[in-house]
Amino acid sequence: MKDLLKILVCGSVDDGKSTLIGHLLYNCNCIYLDQKDNLIQESKKSQEELDYSLLLDGLNDERKQKITIDVAYRYFNTNKRSFIIADAPGHEEYTRNMAVGASNSQVAVILIDVTNPLLSQTKRHLHICHMFGIKDFIFVVNKMDLVNYKKQEFLKVQNLLITYLKKLDISSYNIIPISAKAGENLNKPSPKMPWYKKDDFLTTLEKIDVNTKSLFQDFCFNVQRVSRPNSNFRGYQGPVISGQVKNGDELLSLPSHQKVKIIKLYAPDKQVEQASKDMQITLQLDREIDLSRGDFLVKKDTFIYGNMFSCDLLWTDDEALNLNQTYLLKINTKIVNVTITNINYLYDINTDTKKSVSTIDKNAIFNCDILLQEKIVCDLFSKNQNLGRFILINPLSNQTSAAGIIKSQLNSKYIYAQNLTIDRSKRSEMKNQKPVTFWLTGLSASGKSTIANELEKYLVTLKKHTMLLDGDNIRLGLNQDLGFSLNDRAENLRRVSEVAKLLNDAGLICITSFISPLQKNREQARKIIGDNFVEIYIKTPLDVCIKRDIKHIYDKARQGIIKDFTGISSPFEEPTNPEIIVDNTKPLPEVMNDLITKIEKYL
Amino acid sequence: MDHLDRLEAEAIYIIREVVEECSNPVMLYSVGKDSSVMLHLALKAFYPEKPPFPFLHIDTTWKFKEMIEFRDKISAKYGINMIVYTNEEGLKNNINPFDHSSAYTDIMKTQALKQALDKYKFTAAFGGARRDEEKSRAKERIFSFRDKNHSWNPKKQRCEFWNLYNTRINDNESIRVFPLSNWTEKDIWQYIKRENIEVVPLYYAKKRPVVKRNGNLIMVDDERFKLLPGEKIVQETVRFRTLGCYPLTGAFKSNATTLDEIIKETLEAKYSERISRVIDHEKNTSMEQRKREGYF
Numbered sequence: 001m002k003d004l005l006k007i008l009v010c011g012s013v014d015d016g017k018s019t020l021i022g023h024l025l026y027n028c029n030c031i032y033l034d035q036k037d038n039l040i041q042e043s044k045k046s047q048e049e050l051d052y053s054l055l056l057d058g059l060n061d062e063r064k065q066k067i068t069i070d071v072a073y074r075y076f077n078t079n080k081r082s083f084i085i086a087d088a089p090g091h092e093e094y095t096r097n098m099a100v101g102a103s104n105s106q107v108a109v110i111l112i113d114v115t116n117p118l119l120s121q122t123k124r125h126l127h128i129c130h131m132f133g134i135k136d137f138i139f140v141v142n143k144m145d146l147v148n149y150k151k152q153e154f155l156k157v158q159n160l161l162i163t164y165l166k167k168l169d170i171s172s173y174n175i176i177p178i179s180a181k182a183g184e185n186l187n188k189p190s191p192k193m194p195w196y197k198k199d200d201f202l203t204t205l206e207k208i209d210v211n212t213k214s215l216f217q218d219f220c221f222n223v224q225r226v227s228r229p230n231s232n233f234r235g236y237q238g239p240v241i242s243g244q245v246k247n248g249d250e251l252l253s254l255p256s257h258q259k260v261k262i263i264k265l266y267a268p269d270k271q272v273e274q275a276s277k278d279m280q281i282t283l284q285l286d287r288e289i290d291l292s293r294g295d296f297l298v299k300k301d302t303f304i305y306g307n308m309f310s311c312d313l314l315w316t317d318d319e320a321l322n323l324n325q326t327y328l329l330k331i332n333t334k335i336v337n338v339t340i341t342n343i344n345y346l347y348d349i350n351t352d353t354k355k356s357v358s359t360i361d362k363n364a365i366f367n368c369d370i371l372l373q374e375k376i377v378c379d380l381f382s383k384n385q386n387l388g389r390f391i392l393i394n395p396l397s398n399q400t401s402a403a404g405i406i407k408s409q410l411n412s413k414y415i416y417a418q419n420l421t422i423d424r425s426k427r428s429e430m431k432n433q434k435p436v437t438f439w440l441t442g443l444s445a446s447g448k449s450t451i452a453n454e455l456e457k458y459l460v461t462l463k464k465h466t467m468l469l470d471g472d473n474i475r476l477g478l479n480q481d482l483g484f485s486l487n488d489r490a491e492n493l494r495r496v497s498e499v500a501k502l503l504n505d506a507g508l509i510c511i512t513s514f515i516s517p518l519q520k521n522r523e524q525a526r527k528i529i530g531d532n533f534v535e536i537y538i539k540t541p542l543d544v545c546i547k548r549d550i551k552h553i554y555d556k557a558r559q560g561i562i563k564d565f566t567g568i569s570s571p572f573e574e575p576t577n578p579e580i581i582v583d584n585t586k587p588l589p590e591v592m593n594d595l596i597t598k599i600e601k602y603l
Numbered sequence: 604m605d606h607l608d609r610l611e612a613e614a615i616y617i618i619r620e621v622v623e624e625c626s627n628p629v630m631l632y633s634v635g636k637d638s639s640v641m642l643h644l645a646l647k648a649f650y651p652e653k654p655p656f657p658f659l660h661i662d663t664t665w666k667f668k669e670m671i672e673f674r675d676k677i678s679a680k681y682g683i684n685m686i687v688y689t690n691e692e693g694l695k696n697n698i699n700p701f702d703h704s705s706a707y708t709d710i711m712k713t714q715a716l717k718q719a720l721d722k723y724k725f726t727a728a729f730g731g732a733r734r735d736e737e738k739s740r741a742k743e744r745i746f747s748f749r750d751k752n753h754s755w756n757p758k759k760q761r762c763e764f765w766n767l768y769n770t771r772i773n774d775n776e777s778i779r780v781f782p783l784s785n786w787t788e789k790d791i792w793q794y795i796k797r798e799n800i801e802v803v804p805l806y807y808a809k810k811r812p813v814v815k816r817n818g819n820l821i822m823v824d825d826e827r828f829k830l831l832p833g834e835k836i837v838q839e840t841v842r843f844r845t846l847g848c849y850p851l852t853g854a855f856k857s858n859a860t861t862l863d864e865i866i867k868e869t870l871e872a873k874y875s876e877r878i879s880r881v882i883d884h885e886k887n888t889s890m891e892q893r894k895r896e897g898y899f
Contacts, residue, residue, distance in 0.1 A: 002605075002606060003605070003606065004606045004609055032872070032873065032874050032875035032878075033873045033874050034874045034875055034877075034878045035875055055738070056738070056741075057738075058737075058738030058739040058740075058741050058742045058891070059739055059742055059757050059758075059891060060891055060892075061757075061758060069757075069758060070742045070757065070758075070760055071742070072738070072741045072742050073734045073741050073784075073785070074735075074741065075734070075735045075785070075787045082606050084785060096762050097760070097762070099762070099764070100744075100762050100763050100764060103763075103764040103765045104765070224616070224619050224620070224623065225619050225622070225623055227649060227651075227652045229651065229652040229653070233651060233652075235651075237619060237648075237649075238619075239612065239616055266650065268611075268612075268615055268647045268648065268650065269646070269647045269650035269651075276604075278604055278609065278612055279604065279608075279612060280611075280612045280615040280616060280619075280648070282650065293623060316762045328771075330767050330769065331767070332767075333620070333623070389764075389765055389767070390767065391762075391764050391765075391767045391769060393769050393771060395771070398769070398771040398772060398773055399761065400761055400762040400763075400764070400769045403762070403764040403765075
């Protein structure tokens with residue numbers, strides 16, 4: 001029996017994917033006569049030559065609009081192999097459908113227009129295939145007929161491509177010049193390109209070896225179902241995800257970590273002595289243990305058991321990512337509640353750079369941290385694809401919101417603080433000062449920035465080494481990825497607290513100027529910064545703030561133009577026990593004199 | 604594992620996922636070769652347990668007699684719960700394939716299926732359709748979601764990654780699940796042979812009474828078949844490539860009486876299997892249209 005190869009054909013819109021497959025099937029006589037008649041009839045409607053893409057574009061809208069909307073699967077075989085070809089849409093709008101095809105394929109064929117190579121959609125497809133773990137690529141440089149089959153034109157594109165693939169660390173690929181429309185180099189060598197000495201497209205497909213070196217080899221069985229038709233039988237049914245198993249083998253249950261022995265093995269309905277990767281089996285064990293759907297049986301535990309991960313995600317939902325929502329994560333046969341705790345970066349295909357963003361929309365490729373409600377057995381995708389990939393489901397709409405892979409485990413319990421020889425006291429000694437953080441809190445326009453600035457000027461006259469952290473400035477840089485939701489505000493202040501602590505460690509006196517509206521925000525800052533934390537409440541009544549508001553932001557907040565505005569549409573909790581209270585209704589020189597007296601004891 | 608092993612394993616995994624995650628599944632049983640394979644896979648998937656769901660046959664009352672006999676024999680043999688449903692309203696109005704052509708398919712097949720699914724409140728229905736049958740089918744996901752009118756929206760298909768099937772639905776929605784999506788007609792026959800699966804004898808060549816009508820050879824299965832002027836019944840050695848309602852299913856001349864001969868004919872076939880279905884090739888996109896209307 002022949003082996004089966006699953007191929008994805010992708011690339012930018014109009015690069016000729018459907019034409020390539022359609023023409024290949026036609027040339028290989030894989031089209032029935034009635035389908036051929038239909039094609040001839042339909043092609044005549046619009047053009048003289050046969051429009052092979054009509055063989056693939058099966059939806060009404062696709063044929064009307066002449067674009068591929070969703071992935072089509074075609075089946076054919078040659079004397080050497082059986083193939084399943086997934087014909088992916090090229091349009092950016094339908095990237096997620098292309099990704100569906102990628103997730104079900106072993107080899108990616110990426111079309112490139114010789115006259116217009118490496119478009120952003122080509123790169124996007126390449127990235128998704130790469131992210132989804134496809135190791136083998138065939139790059140088909142199409143439309144050679146438009147450049148008169150010239151070798152130099154092909155080489156130009158080939159060089160461009162090789163440089164780009166190096167960057168992505170892709171090493172297993174073929175690059176083939178073809179004309180899908182004219183049928184050159186599809187299933188036989190092209191007389192028009194005698195300079196091309198390697199295999200034609202179909203021969204390449206027949207010969208390509210799927211890279212299996214990196215596959216995880218140890219035995220792993222996933223419990224898909226517990227079968228208990230009567231009190232005499234309890235069987236665990238599911239797929240062998242990797243490796244091999246024999247009747248009588250001792251196994252370990254995960255996550256319950258109990259030892260068991262196989263007493264009967266069925267694959268799937270016949271009693272067998274052994275089973276291997278991808279087979280569906282039923283196992284009977286020597287004793288009853290804690291084992292249910294989603295759990296695993298393995299020979300040795302080399303897996304991760306955790307609940308915090310850094311992941312690459314492809315967002316597939318029409319609704320944007322909501323950081324305040326709980327999603328469902330399905331990994332193998334397990335479903336767990338999950339929240340995305342942080343968007344680390346968006347991968348910008350156009351510039352090949354990582355970008356800080358606060359929103360994620362459909363088709364975005366990004367990296368984020370996730371937190372699961374319970375710990376799961378899983379693995380890094382790079383090590384074990386089956387245990388390292390998942391989908392996210394929006395439980396409100398039931399849509400599949402994302403496809404993701406686990407990049408690394410995050411777990412603070414494995415991170416230990418390093419003791420450094422040069423410490424805070426050494427550094428502050430050199431500066432001849434005591435490090436301290438003056439944490440100014442108060443309403444918007446209460447005068448925090450002005451007072452902070454005056455305070456720093458005063459400290460400098462005393463030859464103190466200082467650093468001022470101001471709300472707006474930090475949001476323009478360090479915290480530009482954060483918004484103004486309660487969660488983002490809390491994260492903003494957590495980061496500022498950590499920075500203040502680092503500045504104190506460096507021996508500096510730090511002044512911070514943030515609204516920090518909630519008692520719990522300030523408590524957290526106090527906890528992070530420690531003994532050197534001095535909370536200064538700039539007490540200015542709301543009506544005075546509004547009167548002094550030269551930026552008119554209170555007006556905008558009242559009109560609803562600015563949402564979540566402290567004092568108007570978002571609460572400000574007065575500090576319950578600040579070290580210093582500044583009454584800022586008085587003239588500035590008076591205020592400063594008062595403050596300078598009060599801070600003396602902290603210096 | 605060879606090609607058929609892989610297809611079998613994939614289908615079994617899908618069938619089990621539905622049973623684990625969907626509240627009220629059913630397996631559609633049309634008596635044809637694909638249904639025979641699907642039933643076989645369901646028996647394997649849960650062995651030694653019986654398939655933990657009922658089967659549903661939409662009986663238009665115009666199926667071949669041999670199909671009905673076969674259905675009852677198989678149900679008894681495996682002890683499965685076979686629900687037979689007919690659109691009684693359509694029956695009362697004498698909706699039939701001779702007088703009502705396309706309305707017949709809608710009322711006795713599509714509407715009947717929708718009525719049955721609603722009546723029993725099934726949330727997921729397995730179907731034996733394959734992607735290689737037709738080009739809109741080639742676009743359909745394995746888990747195909749239907750709204751409260753059982754309508755398919757091909758422009759808004761839910762993403763389906765790896766084998767991580769998202770089976771969640773809103774109230775009143777349902778799923779059609781196609782475990783044989785990736786099988787071809789050849790795979791079906793090769794698997795039937797390998798697993799020694801029993802199929803309706805109509806697939807084997809035999810002398811049968813047929814009438815030539817509109818280029819199709821239609822078998823005269825009962826007295827409801829009315830001859831048109833000039834038509835006459837002839838005995839021909841024929842068999843069927845697909846099965847449905849007898850007045851809408853074309854036979855073809857063949858001498859294939861064994862599975863090996865059937866496989867050989869399938870491998871050498873010049874026309875697709877859909878050509879024998881009288882209703883399919885009315886319009887190029889008629890399948891997609893019927894799916895939008897709630898056909899499975």
